[in-house]
Amino acid sequence: MALMITDACINCDVCEPVCPNEAIFEGPEHYQIRPELCTHCVGHFDTQQCVEICPVDCIPLDPQYPESTQQLHAKYLVLAGVQTVTDNDPNASD
Numbered sequence: 001m002a003l004m005i006t007d008a009c010i011n012c013d014v015c016e017p018v019c020p021n022e023a024i025f026e027g028p029e030h031y032q033i034r035p036e037l038c039t040h041c042v043g044h045f046d047t048q049q050c051v052e053i054c055p056v057d058c059i060p061l062d063p064q065y066p067e068s069t070q071q072l073h074a075k076y077l078v079l080a081g082v083q084t085v086t087d088n089d090p091n092a093s094d
């Protein structure tokens with residue numbers, strides 16, 4: 001699952017710079033997470049950096065985006081440019 005930021009966020013800005021995927025941004029009311037970029041820090045860190053640093057514990061799992069660890073790792077590979085969505089194309093040449 002991706003993570004989400006609740007309205008308990010106090011806009012302290014410490015989570016945005018620690019995200020390795022630049023998934024966190026300042027929304028109109030409070031900071032938010034782009035679910036398509038959040039990998040739970042898989043591929044970068046053993047722990048979720050935003051959750052670790054948030055002083056008010058307002059970053060729970062987002063039930064709208066269920067993902068397994070395997071799926072999160074696959075997402076990391078695509079985001080890192082290690083693998084693209086066309087890598088499995090048998091007609092693709094290198």
Ligand code: SF4
Binds near residue numbers: 019024037039049050
């Ligand atoms: S869990 Fe990691 S990848 Fe996801 S938003 Fe937090 S810092 Fe970014």
Ligand code: SF4
Binds near residue numbers: 011015016057059
């Ligand atoms: S660290 Fe927590 S309180 Fe601070 S901006 Fe991020 S989500 Fe909001």
